[in-house]
Amino acid sequence: MKKRLLSMVLVFAMVASLTVGCGSSGKTKSTSAEGEKTEAAAKKDGDAASGENKEGENWKIAVVVKDLSNGWFARMETGITKFAKDTGLNAYMKGPSATDAAQQVQVIQDVISQDIDALCVVPVDPAACEPVLKEARDKGIVVITHEGSTVENCDYDLEAFNNAGYGGFIMDKLAEAMGEEGVYTTMVAHLTNASQNEWADGAVACQKEKYSKLTLLEGLKRVESENNSEKAYEVAKEVLKKYSDVKGFVGTSSMDTPGIARAINELGLKDKVFVVGTGMPNECRQLIKNGSLSYITLWDPAEAGYAMCVMARMVLEGQKIEEGTNLGLDSYKSLVVDPSNPKVLMGAGWISINKDNVDEYDF
Amino acid sequence: MGTTNIKIKDFLNGDKNMTRLLIVFAAVFALCSLTKGSMFLSTSNFQSMGKQFPEFGLLSIGMALALFTGGIDLSIVYIATLSSVIIARLLPLMVTETATDGTAYMMVIVCFILAIAVGIICGMLNGFIISKVGIPPILATLGTQALFQGFAIVITGGSTISGFPIQLSTMVNKLVFGIPVTVIVFIICAIVVGFILARTTLGRQLRMLGTNPKATEYTGLNNVKLTMTSYMMSGILASIAGIIMIGRFNSAKADYGASYTMQAILIAVMGGIDPNGGKGNIQGVAIAIIIIQMVSSWLNMFENVSNFYRQIIWGGLLIFILIFNYVINVREKKAAMKK
Numbered sequence: 001m002k003k004r005l006l007s008m009v010l011v012f013a014m015v016a017s018l019t020v021g022c023g024s025s026g027k028t029k030s031t032s033a034e035g036e037k038t039e040a041a042a043k044k045d046g047d048a049a050s051g052e053n054k055e056g057e058n059w060k061i062a063v064v065v066k067d068l069s070n071g072w073f074a075r076m077e078t079g080i081t082k083f084a085k086d087t088g089l090n091a092y093m094k095g096p097s098a099t100d101a102a103q104q105v106q107v108i109q110d111v112i113s114q115d116i117d118a119l120c121v122v123p124v125d126p127a128a129c130e131p132v133l134k135e136a137r138d139k140g141i142v143v144i145t146h147e148g149s150t151v152e153n154c155d156y157d158l159e160a161f162n163n164a165g166y167g168g169f170i171m172d173k174l175a176e177a178m179g180e181e182g183v184y185t186t187m188v189a190h191l192t193n194a195s196q197n198e199w200a201d202g203a204v205a206c207q208k209e210k211y212s213k214l215t216l217l218e219g220l221k222r223v224e225s226e227n228n229s230e231k232a233y234e235v236a237k238e239v240l241k242k243y244s245d246v247k248g249f250v251g252t253s254s255m256d257t258p259g260i261a262r263a264i265n266e267l268g269l270k271d272k273v274f275v276v277g278t279g280m281p282n283e284c285r286q287l288i289k290n291g292s293l294s295y296i297t298l299w300d301p302a303e304a305g306y307a308m309c310v311m312a313r314m315v316l317e318g319q320k321i322e323e324g325t326n327l328g329l330d331s332y333k334s335l336v337v338d339p340s341n342p343k344v345l346m347g348a349g350w351i352s353i354n355k356d357n358v359d360e361y362d363f
Numbered sequence: 364m365g366t367t368n369i370k371i372k373d374f375l376n377g378d379k380n381m382t383r384l385l386i387v388f389a390a391v392f393a394l395c396s397l398t399k400g401s402m403f404l405s406t407s408n409f410q411s412m413g414k415q416f417p418e419f420g421l422l423s424i425g426m427a428l429a430l431f432t433g434g435i436d437l438s439i440v441y442i443a444t445l446s447s448v449i450i451a452r453l454l455p456l457m458v459t460e461t462a463t464d465g466t467a468y469m470m471v472i473v474c475f476i477l478a479i480a481v482g483i484i485c486g487m488l489n490g491f492i493i494s495k496v497g498i499p500p501i502l503a504t505l506g507t508q509a510l511f512q513g514f515a516i517v518i519t520g521g522s523t524i525s526g527f528p529i530q531l532s533t534m535v536n537k538l539v540f541g542i543p544v545t546v547i548v549f550i551i552c553a554i555v556v557g558f559i560l561a562r563t564t565l566g567r568q569l570r571m572l573g574t575n576p577k578a579t580e581y582t583g584l585n586n587v588k589l590t591m592t593s594y595m596m597s598g599i600l601a602s603i604a605g606i607i608m609i610g611r612f613n614s615a616k617a618d619y620g621a622s623y624t625m626q627a628i629l630i631a632v633m634g635g636i637d638p639n640g641g642k643g644n645i646q647g648v649a650i651a652i653i654i655i656q657m658v659s660s661w662l663n664m665f666e667n668v669s670n671f672y673r674q675i676i677w678g679g680l681l682i683f684i685l686i687f688n689y690v691i692n693v694r695e696k697k698a699a700m701k702k
Contacts (some may be wrong), residue, residue, distance in 0.1 A: 014479035062666075092666035095673050102620040105612060106415050110663035116403055127525035127614035131532060 007057075031173035038296025051180040061091040061312050062111040063120040063305060067099040071282065071299050079302030083309040091309050095156075099123035108132045118312035120305075126151045128269035142315045144308050149344045155315050158308055160299035162336055163195055167202020167250075169350045170276055170297050171211070174203075174248050177274040177294035182247030183214035185220055187260065187277070189227035189253035193280060196252040197222075203250045214221060217246055225256045232259025234277075240267055257296055258284050265292035281353055281361035288358050299349040300331075301363070307332040307347060364568060377582070378660070380635035384650045387519035391654050395661040402664055413542065416656040417549040418443075418611070419623050420649070421604040424556055425597035427631035427648045432558065432593045432642025433573045434493060434500030438625045439601045441511035442485040444615070446478035446605035448515045450531075451524040451615035453477065453577075460529040467530040479602045485511060486598020490591030515617035535610020545607050557645035559596075567595055573640030630655055633684050677685070 002033055063080050067071040084091040096103035101124040109132055112119060114318055117219045119141050123129045124126060126148045133143050133153040145155040153155055162168075174184065184207075186200040207214050220239060225232035232255055240263065251257035257277035261284070264273045270292050279296030287293040310327045325335045331349040338344035353361060395403045402408060422439050429436035457470040485507070492503040537544040540587030561567040572579045572589050580586050609615045632638055633655070662672060 017676055030364075090666060094663060096622070098622040100618070100620065100622040101612065101616065102418070102608065106659070109411050109415055109661060110660050113405070113407040125523055125612075125614070125616060127523045128612035128616070128619065130525070131536065131611060131613045156424050 004118065019230060035340075041154065042081070043354065044258070054196050057089075059089050059117040059313060059315070059316050060115060061089060061118045061120065061123075061309050062103065062114075062116045063091065063093045064108050064111060065093060065095040065122045066104065066124045068093075068097055069208060070093040070099070075361070075363040076122075076301035076305035079300075079305035079307075080309060082302070083306045087313070089309075089313065093305070099124055101128040101178065105129060108136070112136040112139060112141055116141060117316055118144065119288065120144045120308040120312055121148065121151075121154075122146045123148040129153075142312055144312045144315070146304055146308050149338070150340065152250070154343065156311060156321055157344045158311055158332075159303070159338075159343075159344060159346045160304055160331075162346040163198035164202035164205065165346075165348060166297070166350050167199040167204075168206035169347050169352070170199065170250055170252075170278075171203040171206040173295040173297060173352050174250060174274060174276040175207070175211045175214060177276060178214065178248045180211050182244045183215050183217050183243070184248030184250060185217040185243075186222045186244060186250040187225055187232060187235070187252060187256045188222060189225055189255065191222065192225055193253075199252045217243060219243060221336075225251075225259060227253050229255040229259040229262075232256045233262050236260040236263035237267065240264075240269065247273055249273070249275040249277070251275055252277070254280055254298075256279045258287055261293035262285040265290065276352075281358055281363060285358055288353070288355050291355070295351050295352045295354045297350055300351050300361075302332055303329055303349055303351075311345075364523075373430055374493050380688075381426070381650075384635065384647055384654070385689075388650055388654055391657050393659075395536055395657055399661060399664045408660060409543065410538070412542065412586075412656050412660050413546045414536075414611070415660070416652055417543070417545040417616050418604045418607045418620070419519060419626055420549050420652040421552060421600045422620075422623050422627040423630040423634070423652055424553060424645060424648055425600035425604075426627040427634065427636045427643065427645065428560075428569075428593050428597045429500065429504075429554065430631050430636045430638055431573050431640060431643060432560060432563070432569050432590060432592075433576065434590070434637075435499065435504060436594065436597050437624060438485070438489060438490060438508040439504075439597060439627060440620050441508050441515065442482055442598050442601035443605035444617055444619055445485065445511045445616040446481045446513045446602035447609035447619070448518045448524065448617060449481055450474045450478050450606065450609050451527065452518055454527050454531060462528075463532065467528050468534065471528070471534055475606050478606055479599055482600075482602025482605070484598075486595035486601075487591050488596035489598070493594070494587040494590035508558070512617055519615065519617050523614050523616045523619065527609075527613060532610050532613045535607060545611075548603065548607070553604060553645055553649050556596065557649075558602070560645060564665040565589075566591065570641055573642075574638075575641075601690075612690075626655075633680060634687070637688070641701035 016356065029054045034064060041193065065076060067073060073095060080091050080093050094107050096107055104124045105128060108119070108121065108129065112132070113216060119136050121129060121133065123142065123145060128152050129151065133151065136143055137153055145154045145157045148158065149157050149159060178184065186203060188196040188200055191197065204216055207216065220243065223235050225235060235338045236249065236259060249260045250261055257275060257279040260275040264270060264275060265287065274294045276295045278298055281296065284293055284296050288296065305325045307329055314321060321335070321337065323337045327335065332347035335345040335347055338346060422443065425439050454471065454474050455472065458467045462470070489504055489507055492498050492507065493500050535545065539547060560569065568579065568584055568589055571584070572586060576586055579589070589602055608619055612619065630651045631648055634643065634645035634647060634651035658676060
C-alpha cells in the first residue's frame with residue numbers, strides 16, 4: 001500500500017514538474033516587484049509618450065480569448081507574443097479549451113486575482129462577462145475588449161474596423177479584379193444581419209463614389225446565403241444563369257465567398273466572373289490557388305491581439321485614447337471613435353489575401 | 364457475521380479512498396504553494412477559487428448521485444441552464460421598476476424556489492424514464508439533455524438574456540466574512556447529501572440499488588421510487604448550480620456551462636464514486652472538486668502554459684485513478700476469495 005501511495009505522489013510530481021518546466025522556459029520577466037510598480041506609476045505621467053520601455057514599467061497584461069483550440073486565436077497569440085517581445089512586457093494569452101462562456105468566466109476570474117495590470121478579453125458572450133469584468137475594474141485593472149462593443153464594464157473596446165470602411169475595402173478589391181467595369185451583385189447571410197448588410201451597403205456606396213463603370217445588378221441587388229456555403233453556391237449559380245451579364249460578387253459572410261467561388265469554378269467562368277469577400281484562409285486556400293476566388297478579405301487576429309495590448313499599455317501609462325490615436329500598426333494607425341458609443345474605437349484592420357500570400361496565413 | 368464483515372470492509376474501503384485523495388490533495392497543495400507561493404496563497408486567489416468551484420461542484424455531486432445508483436445523468440448541465448433561463452424570464456416580470464428592495468429580494472427568492480421546482484420535475488422525469496420505462500440511463504439522459512436544452516433555446520430564442528434586478532447578483536455574489544456565499548451553499552448541500560448517503564435508510568437503499576438492482580427488487584424495495592428520488596436530488600443540485608450561474612454571469616443562455624458535463628463525471632469518479640454504482644461517498648467528491656479547482660487556478664498562473672495542459676492532466680489523472688481503483692478492487696476480491 002505504501003509503495004502505491006509513494007508511486008502516486010511521484011507520478012504527480014513528475015507531471016507537475018513537466019508543466020512547470022514548460023512554463024518557466026518561455027517566461028520573460030516575471031520578477032516584477034511591488035516597488036517597481038509603484039515607481040512606474042509615479043513616473044507614468046512623465047515619459048508615457050515614448051515608445052521605448054523604461055526600466056520599471058513592467059506591466060503584466062493578460063489576454064483571455066474565446067477558445068484556445070481555435071486557429072483564429074492561435075494566430076492572435078502570435079501577435080501577443082510579438083508584442084511581449086517588442087516591448088519586453090509580460091503579455092500572454094489564456095482561454096478555455098472549449099468555447100463556453102462559463103469556462104471563459106472561470107479563466108477571467110483566475111487571471112484577475114494574479115496581479116495583472118491590464119486584461120484584454122475577446123468575450124464569448126459579452127453579457128456573461130460583465131460581472132467579472134466589473135470585479136476586475138474595481139480592482140483597478142485596465143479592461144480592453146475586442147469584438148465586444150456592447151460591453152459596459154471596460155475602459156475601451158477595440159474593433160478591427162468600421163463596417164462601411166470594410167465594405168469599401170471589399171469593393172476596391174473587387175473593382176481591381178473586374179478591371180473596374182461590369183455588373184455585380186452582393187450577398188449576405190441574412191437580410192436581417194446588421195453588420196453584414198452594413199458591409200454590403202459600404203461596398204455599394206464605395207462603388208457609386210469611385211467606380212462609375214461598375215453597376216449594381218438592377219434585378220437582384222442583394223441575395224441571401226443563409227450563412228450556408230451550399231446555399232451560397234446554389235444562389236450564385238441561379239444568379240449567373242438568370243443574369244449572364246453579372247461579372248462580380250461581393251460576399252460578406254465567410255460562407256458566401258467559398259460557395260460563390262465554387263459556382264464560378266463549376267460553371268467554367270473562371271477569369272470571367274470574380275468574387276471577393278470575407279473568408280478564412282484554410283477554408284478558401286484551394287479556391288484561391290485555382291483562381292476561382294480573387295481575394296478574401298478579413299481582419300488579422302494577430303494584429304488585433306497586438307493592438308489590444310498596445311491599447312492596454314497606453315491606458316496604463318495614462319495616455320488618452322481618442323479619435324486619431326495611433327497604435328503603431330499600419331492598420332490601427334488612426335483610430336475612429338464610434339459615434340454611438342465613445343468607448344468603441346475602430347481601426348482599419350482589414351487585410352486581403354490572394355494566391356500570392358495565402359500561405360502566410362494558417363487559420 | 365457476514366454483514367458486519369462487509370460493513371467493516373466498506374468502511375475501510377471508503378477510508379482508503381479518502382487517504383488516497385487526501386494525499387493527492389496535500390501533494391497538489393504543496394506543489395502549488397512551492398511553485399507559486401505568494402500568488403497561490405493569497406486571499407484573493409482563495410476567494411477567486413471559491414467563486415469558481417460551487418457551480419461545477421454542485422453539478423459534480425449531482426453526477427455522483429446518479430453514478431452512485433449505477434446510472435449517469437448527462438442532462439445535468441441542461442437542467443441547470445433550463446432553471447436559470449426560467450429565472451431569467453420570470454424575474455423581470457415579477458420585479459417591476461417600482462418594487463421596493465424588500466419585495467425584490469422576496470421575488471428573487473420565489474424565483475429560486477421555482478427554479479428548484481424545475482430541477483425536481485426534470486430529475487423526476489429522468490428517473491421515470493430510466494426506472495419505469497426502462498431505458499438505460501445513458502440513453503435516457505442523453506434524450507432529456509436534448510429536450511431540456513431545446514426548452515431553454517425556445518425560452519430564450521437562442522440568445523442571451525440579461526438585465527435583471529440588481530438584487531439577484533447582489534444576493535449570489537455576496538461575501539460573508541470574506542467567504543463567497545456560494546461556497547456556503549455548496550458546503551450545506553454537500554453535507555446534506557453526504558449525510559443522506561452515509562447515515563440514512565434512504566442512503567443505504569440507494570447504495571444497495573447501485574450495487575445490485577435485482578436484489579433490491581427482490582427484497583421488496585421500490586426501485587422506481589428509489590431511482591426517481593436519486594435523480595430528483597441530482598435535479599435539485601443542478602438547479603442550485605443554475606441559480607449560482609445566473610447570479611455570477613448576471614445573464615442566462617441555453618449553452619452556458621456546456622462543457623461541465625464531462626468535468627462533472629471526471630470529478631465524481633476521481634472522488635471515488637464507482638461508475639458501476641454502489642461505492643463512494645460525498646466527502647471524496649468534495650475533495651476532488653477542490654483538487655481540480657486548485658490545479659486549474661494554478662495552471663492559469665503560468666503565463667505560458669496553455670490550458671490544454673489542464674486537459675492532459677485531468678485526462679491523465681482520471682485514467683490513473685480508474686486503473687488504480689480497478690487494481691485495488693481486483694486485489695481485494697482475490698484476498699476475499701482466499702479467505
